[in-house]
Each structure stands twice: as structure tokens, then as C-alpha cells.
Amino acid sequence: MSDGTIGDGAVSDGTISNSAVEDRPLRMLAVEIAHWSVTAAGIDPTTPAAVVFAGRVTAVTPAASAAGVMTGMRRRQAQSQCPAVEAIERDLDLDARRFAPVVAALEELTPRVEVLAPGCCVFGTRAPSRYYGGDEALAELVARTVTRALASDVLEVSLAGTPAAMPEIRVGIADGLFAAGLAARVAPGGVLVVPASASAGFLSQLSLHALTEPFSPLAGTAGPRGVGASSTAGEELVDVLKRLGLRTLGDVAALRSADLAGRFGTQGEWAHRLASGGDPRVSQPGVAAPDLCVDAEIDPPADRVDTVAFTAKSLADRLDADLARCGHALVCVQVSIETENSETSNRFWRHGFRFSPADVTDRVRWQLDGWRQDRNRPSGRISFIRLAVAQTVPDEGRQLGFWGGQTETDERAERALGRVQTLVGFDGVTVGRLGSGRRFADLEQRLPFGTAGASNPAGSPASPTSPASPMPPWPGRLGAPVPALVLFEPELLVVLDADGEPVGVSGRGEASAPPAELRRANGRISRITAWAGPWLLDERWWVRGARRRQARFQLVLDDGTAHLCAVEGGRWQREATYD
Structure with missing residues (x-):
């Protein structure tokens, strides 16, 4: 040293x-x-560019920031704010x-x-x-x-x-x-x-949105991992608190902790402790938990990252199961890697909420990749790996279904998907979740497997248009039939009238002329044989920077296909296709 x-x-x-x-x-x-x-x-700072993760902007260049693109924006919102912005997946x-x-x-x-x-x-x-x-x-x-x-x-x-x-x-x-x-x-x-x-006084003047920052455990209760990841649960809590008239963390700290816990449960209690300058959960030092570490010899030694990651996933599963049995959740882990030439790499990794086995596996892969790029890179193959508990917190547990917990089949499927995820990466395996909103793109959400809330609760309706759906009503949402295909990213189009002029929509919701021709970005031209609309959509006008105005059309083309298209910001786009 x-x-x-x-x-x-x-x-x-x-x-x-x-x-x-x-x-x-x-x-x-x-x-x-x-x-x-x-x-x-390695993006040039003078280039307007934004890094996107899970459909939201997580980082921007100075040029993009000057053009009005901000972190947290959706990809389409950033592109409408700055059409020249280059969107790069994180x-x-x-x-x-x-x-x-x-x-x-x-x-x-x-x-x-x-x-x-x-x-x-x-x-x-x-x-x-x-x-x-x-x-x-x-x-x-x-x-x-x-x-x-x-x-x-x-x-x-x-x-x-x-x-x-x-x-x-x-x-x-x-x-x-x-x-x-x-x-x-x-x-x-x-x-x-x-x-x-003096932390309580410092925090008291900050906005409620600080509760969704990656340093808050509320940012880890839902959404993908890492700085810049979306935090649905934390954002929902902040939205409710703002509608109740609270504006700063000081306003939250002034309330009684019991009142917040009674209304919002554990999240409310955490929010009060964070706003008051305290830790939301009582931390446990590593010596408080049994079976502090798991390790494995890799024989023969491995020179491939995915081989080491597969071993790390098995160790992470064992460690997670051991901690769960004694009521602990892992928040800080020490990863030790050794080569056949006795070279070692040790690093501590912390999570804002709690580690899942997939999270730990990612950290092992990141550490190994960084070590191999270092000036003191290893000269041999990986022969040993150890995961040691550095810090835990009491496990909050999980709510089981009314008729019992997971079946053996569910657990086998999860293990199989976890192994595939180890090989193809965290974002390579996604799970659908039923969402809510006025647009069909809001109804289906694709989240990485293992993310909190990625699976629908038992009893969720099979169709968002079902009359038995427990979701709240969304005035302005189109009814049946539901499109068979909803595009993740809308396709830009050009729609012309019979005279070859672009079709627009006035502020009163009236089309400038009947649409007659549709042109795609690849140069393909189709004739419009039937159409309906427009149906206006004006939502979230009360939130600065989040307002959306659309005029939606249903178009039938000469090849027999039917599409849901929309005019937004003066541009036509295809959002979905009917069967």
C-alpha cells in the first residue's frame, strides 16, 4: 500500500x-x-447529442443542453425540442x-x-x-x-x-x-x-424531486438500475406530495412520520427520514449477517468474461438466498477476482436500494472489463472469484399472491431467464407490463427482466379495453379495436392531399384537406383509400415541458393495411398498425 x-x-x-x-x-x-x-x-461536446436509457434522456452534451434538451425527457420530446439532436443508446x-x-x-x-x-x-x-x-x-x-x-x-x-x-x-x-x-x-x-x-437544514430548501435522485433508495424501488434510471415509484410519490401542496423536503420533514407511514407505507417513512437528514433504513454492518462470503474456483481458468459472469451469477444467487433466509438485503458487496498468476482485483460496489443477483453479476462483469483495460491489466486467466457482504439492511420482504407464492415452475423459468440474461446482458431479456394512459404506446411497457414491478400482478386484465378493467378512465383514449402492433419508436411520414400539398390540422381540430397519399421515409408511396379523424389529444398541459398535443387519424391504405397515425408538432408519424 x-x-x-x-x-x-x-x-x-x-x-x-x-x-x-x-x-x-x-x-x-x-x-x-x-x-x-x-x-x-466519446461524443464531441459541440455536437447536439443525448444518451438515452429506457426511452429517457440520461445525459446530454453542452450543445444539446443549450438547445433545450434536458435529462429526464423522453426521446421523442427531446427530438421535438431539438430536431438535430443525435440519440445514442446508453x-x-x-x-x-x-x-x-x-x-x-x-x-x-x-x-x-x-x-x-x-x-x-x-x-x-x-x-x-x-x-x-x-x-x-x-x-x-x-x-x-x-x-x-x-x-x-x-x-x-x-x-x-x-x-x-x-x-x-x-x-x-x-x-x-x-x-x-x-x-x-x-x-x-x-x-x-x-x-x-447540518444536513437537515441543507435539505430543507431542496425540491421534492430530490427524492427521485439515484442517491435516494426511493429511486431504486422501480425501474432499471444505475444513475439516470427511471424511478416510477419515487416519481408517483413525489407527484402525490406535490398535489397535496408540498414543495420542498422541508415541508415533508415538518410532517409527522406516522402520518406519512400511514398514508404511503414504507415509502412515506423513508421520505420523511431522508428529508429530515437521516438514513431511511437502519444499516447493518457486515458482521451481523451469517455466511458473509461465497467463492468459487474456476477450473480450468477462464479467459472469457461471460464464463466468469456465469459463475458469478451462481454465487450471487447463493448469497441472495442465504441473506433472504436471515432477513437481510444486500446494499454493499466486495468483489474479489484472482488470476492463475496470483494477480488480484478488489472493489466495493454499493446500491441505492438493494442488490439483486443480476445487479451483482453486472458489477463483476464491469470490474473485470475495467481491470482488463487498466494499465496494470492481468497477465493470466481468471481462476478464482469471491463475493463478500460489506453491508446489509433489513429486508422489507415482498407481498405474496392471495393464493400463495411462486410455484416451482415459476422459479425454474426465472432461473432459466436469469442464465440467458447473464449471457446476453441485462437489457437483452425484457418482460411486458400493462401500463395506463391515453395513447396505445403507454399501455405496454417493456422492462428488463428482474426489474421491480416488471410482471403484472395477479388478476390484471388481459385487455386494457375490457369493461372489467380496474384502471381509471382516460378521457380521450381511443376505443376498440386495439392495434395489433404498437411501434416502440413512431415512423415519420409525409401525408399529402389530392393536390400534393401537406395535410395539416388547425387549432380547432379540422383537417386542411382529406388525406390522399402517404409517403414513407424509404420512398414508398401508398394511396389512402379511407380515413377517419382527427381525434384531438391535449394532455399534461399543466406540467411545463411535458405537454403533448396530437391529432390522431386512422388511415386505410391501398394494400389493405390500416394504421393509427398522428400529427404532432406539424409532423406526421405512424404509431400503430391494426390487424
């Missing part, structure tokens, strides 16, 4: 008593690189691989660096702060260390041939992971240190 490394960080920061956690959260440092996916993808493996040199640089300062997601990591400051001369000195040192790592190991690779623009580096220190993460988000000049015991 180098002279500048702190040796007691893992012990002093990782094994504290429950009573200490109850009194005051652990002092934490959070460092985040703004719009990391853009940097990792590659989590690439993000993690490019972030590995930054983590390695921080591990020279303290060994207990915990990666929350690619582009973001945290660690306890108790020992490092004493060693480096206080919180302010530590925060400045971390910012300089990340800057040097980006300049020497990341930007020269990701921006080959392009002038490197240093991304914004944010560092925050506060009591608890939630407050530290938000301090980094709002840090003036990139660094903000919240004084000890």
Missing part, C-alpha cells in the same frame, strides 16, 4: 453500531461526473469500463471506495478527512485526483482525435449518502461541504 493510502477506512467506516446510525448518519463523500455517459461514449458496460481508471485513482486515497454507478462513487470520510486535514481539504483533493485521472486515462481514449473538454466534476460531503449526493449535485464551483449535523 502506498504512503498516501489510509488503512483503517474500511474498518472505521464500515462497522459501526446500529445506535450510532440511528443518532446520525455516517459522514460520506460523493463524487459524480456530470453526464458521464456522454464522456464515456452502453452501461462502456460507461463502467471507462470509469474504472477514475475509481482506481481514488483507491490510492482510501481503499474503501464504493461505486454507486458508472460515473458516481462514494466513501466514508471519517478516517480520510482526519488524514488529509479536514473535509474541505479532502474534497479539493478528490476533485484534483479525478481531474488528473480523466485527463490521463479517460479523455485521451474516449475523445481520440477530438479536443478534450473536461466534464464537470462534482464533490459533496455531508451526513449520509443522500445528503452527500445532493450536495454534489448542487455544489457551487463543483465542491460543497455541508457542516456536520
Whole structure:
């Protein structure tokens, strides 16, 4: 270990008593690189581009930001805001691989660096702060260390041939992971240190939307993993709180915890504790749980990442089952990998909510990819892997169906899908879920297998148009028949009248002329033999930046096919096809 490394960080920061956690959260440092996916993808900052994950924008270039594209927007909304924006699918493996040199640089300062997601990591400051001369000195040192790592190991690779623009580096220190993460988000000049015991006052002025940030466990109760992932459950809670008249975290903290728990259950209790500057759940040190680690020899040694990932998935399943039997949920895990030449890689990974076996498997793959790209890359094949529990929280459990839990067939199917997911990636296996809304595209949601809420509850209606459907009414939604195919991304069209002029729709919902011809992007031209509409749709006009105005048509073409098309922002698009 180098002279500048702190040796007691893992012990002093990782094994504290429950009573200490109850009194005051652990002092934490959070460092985040703004719009990391853009940097990792090597996108020119002067190009208007947005990185998209699960249909939403998670990172933007400065040029796209100047054009009005913001994180959290849907892909179509971003394209309508800036037609020239280039939408790029997020590659989590690439993000993690490019972030590995930054983590390695921080591990020279303290060994207990915990990666929350690619582009973001945290660690306890108790020992490092004493060693480096206080919180302010530590925060400045971390910012300089990340800057040097980006300049020497990341930007020269990701921006080959392009002038490197240093991304914004944010560092925050506060009591608890939630407050530290938000301090980094709002840090003036990139660094903000919240004084000890002052987190509640700092949080009180922040918006309710802070509850959906990746540093909040409410952001992990639904949706894909990682920074920038959607959090349906957290967004729904925030929406209800805003409609009740609450605007800031201080308003939530002023309420009685029992009232929030009685109305919203566990989520309400967590929201109150977060807003009050506390930890939502009582943390358990690793020594409190039995069977702290699982390991496996890989014989013969493996040189393929998917082989190691398959072994890691089996270990993660065992670890998850062992912790579930004793009522624990894993939130921090240490992954140790060893080669046949006795070379080792050790890293801590943290989750904002709880790890699933698929999450742990992804972290193993990311760590191995980053290690192989490192300057000190291994020279041999992988021969050993260990997963060790670093921190757990009490397991909240899950609600079983009225007629019992899962069947043996369900469990076999889940194991099989989990193995396929290990081979093809987390997003390679998706599950349909019935949604709600006025548009047919809102009724079907595709979520990665293993995501919370990815399966429909028992008793869900088979059809959204069923008269027995328990969903609330949606005025303005088209009735039967339901399209047989709903496009994930609408197809842009050109619709002309009999004189060859584009067909438009007035503000009163009147078509400028009967549609007569449809032209596709590939040059194919079809004649429109019958049509109906327009049916106007004007929704979420009360939310700035989320309003949608559409005029929908049903068009029958000369080849006998029928389509649902819409005019939005002056552009025609095909959204669905009827059988």
C-alpha cells in the first residue's frame, strides 16, 4: 500500500453500531461526473447529442443542453425540442469500463471506495478527512485526483482525435449518502461541504424531486438500475406530495412520520427520514449477517468474461438466498477476482436500494472489463472469484399472491431467464407490463427482466379495453379495436392531399384537406383509400415541458393495411398498425 493510502477506512467506516446510525448518519463523500455517459461514449461536446436509457434522456452534451434538451425527457420530446439532436443508446458496460481508471485513482486515497454507478462513487470520510486535514481539504483533493485521472486515462481514449473538454466534476460531503449526493449535485464551483449535523437544514430548501435522485433508495424501488434510471415509484410519490401542496423536503420533514407511514407505507417513512437528514433504513454492518462470503474456483481458468459472469451469477444467487433466509438485503458487496498468476482485483460496489443477483453479476462483469483495460491489466486467466457482504439492511420482504407464492415452475423459468440474461446482458431479456394512459404506446411497457414491478400482478386484465378493467378512465383514449402492433419508436411520414400539398390540422381540430397519399421515409408511396379523424389529444398541459398535443387519424391504405397515425408538432408519424 502506498504512503498516501489510509488503512483503517474500511474498518472505521464500515462497522459501526446500529445506535450510532440511528443518532446520525455516517459522514460520506460523493463524487459524480456530470453526464458521464456522454464522456464515456466519446461524443464531441459541440455536437447536439443525448444518451438515452429506457426511452429517457440520461445525459446530454453542452450543445444539446443549450438547445433545450434536458435529462429526464423522453426521446421523442427531446427530438421535438431539438430536431438535430443525435440519440445514442446508453452502453452501461462502456460507461463502467471507462470509469474504472477514475475509481482506481481514488483507491490510492482510501481503499474503501464504493461505486454507486458508472460515473458516481462514494466513501466514508471519517478516517480520510482526519488524514488529509479536514473535509474541505479532502474534497479539493478528490476533485484534483479525478481531474488528473480523466485527463490521463479517460479523455485521451474516449475523445481520440477530438479536443478534450473536461466534464464537470462534482464533490459533496455531508451526513449520509443522500445528503452527500445532493450536495454534489448542487455544489457551487463543483465542491460543497455541508457542516456536520447540518444536513437537515441543507435539505430543507431542496425540491421534492430530490427524492427521485439515484442517491435516494426511493429511486431504486422501480425501474432499471444505475444513475439516470427511471424511478416510477419515487416519481408517483413525489407527484402525490406535490398535489397535496408540498414543495420542498422541508415541508415533508415538518410532517409527522406516522402520518406519512400511514398514508404511503414504507415509502412515506423513508421520505420523511431522508428529508429530515437521516438514513431511511437502519444499516447493518457486515458482521451481523451469517455466511458473509461465497467463492468459487474456476477450473480450468477462464479467459472469457461471460464464463466468469456465469459463475458469478451462481454465487450471487447463493448469497441472495442465504441473506433472504436471515432477513437481510444486500446494499454493499466486495468483489474479489484472482488470476492463475496470483494477480488480484478488489472493489466495493454499493446500491441505492438493494442488490439483486443480476445487479451483482453486472458489477463483476464491469470490474473485470475495467481491470482488463487498466494499465496494470492481468497477465493470466481468471481462476478464482469471491463475493463478500460489506453491508446489509433489513429486508422489507415482498407481498405474496392471495393464493400463495411462486410455484416451482415459476422459479425454474426465472432461473432459466436469469442464465440467458447473464449471457446476453441485462437489457437483452425484457418482460411486458400493462401500463395506463391515453395513447396505445403507454399501455405496454417493456422492462428488463428482474426489474421491480416488471410482471403484472395477479388478476390484471388481459385487455386494457375490457369493461372489467380496474384502471381509471382516460378521457380521450381511443376505443376498440386495439392495434395489433404498437411501434416502440413512431415512423415519420409525409401525408399529402389530392393536390400534393401537406395535410395539416388547425387549432380547432379540422383537417386542411382529406388525406390522399402517404409517403414513407424509404420512398414508398401508398394511396389512402379511407380515413377517419382527427381525434384531438391535449394532455399534461399543466406540467411545463411535458405537454403533448396530437391529432390522431386512422388511415386505410391501398394494400389493405390500416394504421393509427398522428400529427404532432406539424409532423406526421405512424404509431400503430391494426390487424
